[in-house]
Amino acid sequence: MSSNQQRRFALLATAVTLTGLMGQSAWAQAYPEKPITMIVPFAAGGPTDTVARIFAQSMTGFLKQQVIVENVGGAGGTLGAARVARSEANGYTIFLHHIGQSTAPALYRKLSYNAADDFTPIGLVADVPMTLVARKDFPAKDLKELVSYVQANKDKITYANAGVGSASHLCGMLLMSAIKADLTTVPYKGTGPAMNDLLGGQVDFMCDQTTNTTGQIKAGKIKAYAVTTKAPVASLPNLPTASAAGLPGFEIAVWHALYGPKNLPKPVADKLQAALQHAVKDPMVKQKLADLGTEPVAPARATPAALDQFLRAEIVKWTRIIKAAGVYAD
CATH class of the missing domain: 3.40.190.10 (Periplasmic binding protein-like II)
Incomplete structure (x- = not known):
């Protein structure tokens, strides 16, 4: 390849990269252009549903598009999780689940998804x-x-x-x-x-x-x-x-977290992460959760990296406990 051809190739590659970055930037600025569905893998009226609706309300205000909670219950939360894992990675389907995301790999011998790898972590939400x-x-x-x-x-x-x-x-x-x-x-x-x-x-x-x-x-x-x-x-x-x-050492808190499908585009994930950061600092969210005996996580925990690390550690912990107890769902 001649030096002129090399220069033309380099310029073309740079143009393609810049076009891609500009496209991502435009996408990030435009997103969301329609309502977002937040899947809750349990029936309406339950505790996870309550947490989801509080956060959905705050995120709606930040994103300027309605975040609609949809209940997809059944099989200990795995039906809703599987639906999100199969959904298109465009930011219009997200997922709020609790500690069950970390116990499912041990409880269910056959899962249609990988709890740690088939989702884009957005951040922890609350400990209840x-x-x-x-x-x-x-x-x-x-x-x-x-x-x-x-x-x-x-x-x-x-x-x-x-x-x-x-x-x-x-x-x-x-x-x-x-x-x-x-x-x-x-x-x-x-x-x-x-x-x-x-x-x-x-x-x-x-x-x-x-x-x-x-x-x-x-x-x-x-x-x-x-x-x-x-x-x-x-x-x-x-x-x-x-x-x-009367039960020394008996302690358990239920953590909740927000996810998207695997391979969520970074600009979209960043926008959702910003909305979550807004929500954990929102006085309305803090007051409503305080009335229910809990509070949002600290902003440092409402991040993709914190959730990814925490989820993987929880999977290891609960796998050990569940296998020792000999409890399985199928």
């Missing part, structure tokens, strides 16, 4: 405490009595959860291990339906996120025994921690 609650007329007065009563009546007690892989399932699994009692579990297609049956007295107790229980606890519609954090929750000041109330 769990609460141990029971039907309003449950006999036990405090957590110590609850543990004793459950151990003595384990064949008669029913424990509700939102399905295999849900936060309530994981909390229940840890609880049964801690108190050495296998209980009859009643799985639902989401925490909302499970809470409805707890309110109606059809099931005895459950472990659920504060975003779903705080209002019911304050209204006196269910009996609360403990919160699963190291320190008491400000919105439930009279509720002791599980460690202080």
Whole structure:
């Protein structure tokens, strides 16, 4: 190749690169041009749905396009996850999921997606405490009595959860291990339906996120025994921690995070990341989450790198726990 040909080739390559960069820049400036669908892999009315709708409202204001929450429940959140993994990587389908994203690889022998590699991480969203609650007329007065009563009546007690892989399932699994009692579990297609049956007295107790229980606890519609954090929750000041109330070391928080499909274009991912950064700093988001016993993550955790590192570490941790427990969904 002559020197003139080399120069022409170099100029052509530079022009192509600049055109691509200009195209990406224009795309970033134009995006979003229509509403965005935020998939929540659980039924409406549950705790993850509640968190998603709060963040969707704030992100809508930032992006100047509506972020619409769509509930795609079933199979412990894996149906919704699979739908997002198969969706077009254009930024118009995003995904808000909780800790179940890290437990699915161990719980399900056959997943149609890779939980760590088939999504574009956008950032962590919130850490939500769990609460141990029971039907309003449950006999036990405090957590110590609850543990004793459950151990003595384990064949008669029913424990509700939102399905295999849900936060309530994981909390229940840890609880049964801690108190050495296998209980009859009643799985639902989401925490909302499970809470409805707890309110109606059809099931005895459950472990659920504060975003779903705080209002019911304050209204006196269910009996609360403990919160699963190291320190008491400000919105439930009279509720002791599980460690202080009789279950030393029993702590679990449910983290939530935002993702896009794999290979999301960087300009689009950056725009969504900026919207998430706006949301975790938004006073409206902070107030609404505070009312529900939680708060958004620090901005440093609401980043792609932080989520990617955290998710991979959580997958390793929960794989070890679940395999040791011998619990599988299929």
